[in-house]
Amino acid sequence: MTLYDEVADLPLEIDSCSFEPHERETSSDFTRVTTEIVLRGGGETGRGEDVTYDADDQHGLADAEFDLTGSYTFGEFSKALADIDLFPVGPSRADFRHYLQWAFESAALDLALRQADTDLASLLDRTPEPVRFVVSMRLGDPPSAERVQRWLDIDPELGFKLDATSEWDDGFVAELASTDRIRIVDMKAQYGEAEVNQSPDSELYRRVAEGFPDVVIEDAAYTDETADILDSVSERLSWDAPITGVESIESRPFEPQWLNIKPSRFGSVESLFDTLEYCDEHGIVLYGGGQFELGVGRDQIQLVASLFYPNGPNDVAPRGYNDPEPSEGLQSSPLPAPTVDGFRWE
Secondary structure (H helix, E strand, C coil): CCHHHHHHCCEEEECEEEEEEEEEECCCCCEEEEEEEEEEECCEEEEEEECCCCHHHHHHHHHCCCCCCEEEEHHHHHHHHHCCCCCCCCCCCCCHHHHHHHHHHHHHHHHHHHHCCCCHHHHHCCCCCCECECEEECCCCCCCCHHHHHHHHHCCCCCEEEECCCCCCHHHHHHHHCCCCEEEEECCCCCCCCCCCCCCCHHHHHHHHHHCCCCEEECCCCCCCCHHHHHCCHHHEEECCCCCCHHHHHCCCCCCCEEEECHHHHCCHHHHHHHHHHHHHHCCEEEECCCCCCCHHHHHHHHHHHHHCCCCCECCCCHHHHCCCCCCCCCCCCECCCCEECCEEC
C-alpha cells in the first residue's frame, strides 16, 4: 500500500465549516494574516491553516459560498474539494489555490483521524522523532548580521537559514560564515513576480558558493552566467518554491540531492505523500519549510518533519522565532518528539 492508501479510505463526516483569522507581526517586516479552517462532525473538530500571503484573499473567505457538509471517505472529499472554486474572488496568485486546498485537506485529515480514534503516526506506523530546526530570516537593507548575533547570544547552538541579496559583499559573507551556524542560504530566485524574488546574480552566487563551502544553497536560478557556478556545487543545491509534486522534481535541471518540503505547496495530501515516497526511493535528502504559520499549520508541518525528515535543517522553528525581536525562553533545537493527536503535534 502507498502512504496515501493508508488515509484515503478513512470515513469522514462533516457537519459544519467555520473560519478563525489570525494576525501577527513578523521578523521579516510584514504583518502575517492566516485563517484556520475548522471542520466539525461526529463530535470531533479538525483544523487546518490557510497560509495564503495576500490579506484580501484571506479576508475573502468570509464571503465564500460552498457546502462541504456530508459523508465521505477522505479520498472522496479530496476529489470533491478539487472541483470547488474556494476563492470567492481571485486569487491574487495562482499558487494560492494550492495553499487553500491544503488548508481544507489538512483540516479534513485531522477530523477523519479523530473520528477514527487514531492519529497520523499510528496509522502510518511511524515513530515521531525529535525535530532539528533552523531559524529563518532576512537580514535587512543594508544587510546586518546583528539579528543573527543576538540570537546566538541567547542560544549559541542555533542554526540559520538566510535569504541572500545582492548587497551581500565578500566581507559580509565572511562575517556570517565566521559564525559557523549558517545551514541554508536561500537565493529566492524562483518566486516570479512575488515581492521577495531575487534576480539571479552571478557574483552573489559566487560569493555564497565559495564563502559557505558546506551550506545548502536553495532556489538558485540557472542562467548562462550562473550555470558554471551552480554546476560546481550541484551536490548541495536545493529547491523549494517550484516543488509542488513529483512532476516538479522531475523537471529540475538534474535530479536534486536536497529538497525543501512545504506541504501547502502540494495542495493535496495525495500529492505530498506521493512526493515523500518518490524522494525516499530516489535518496533525496529532505527538510521542512515554514510559511509564518500562526495556528495549527505550524504544528502540522512540525509533525510531518517529525515523521519523515526529523534530522534535516528544518525551517519549522517554534512561532516565537518569527517574532520581530529575539527573546529568551524559547525551545532549543531539537524539538522533543511529539505526542500526536489526529493530524496535530500536541
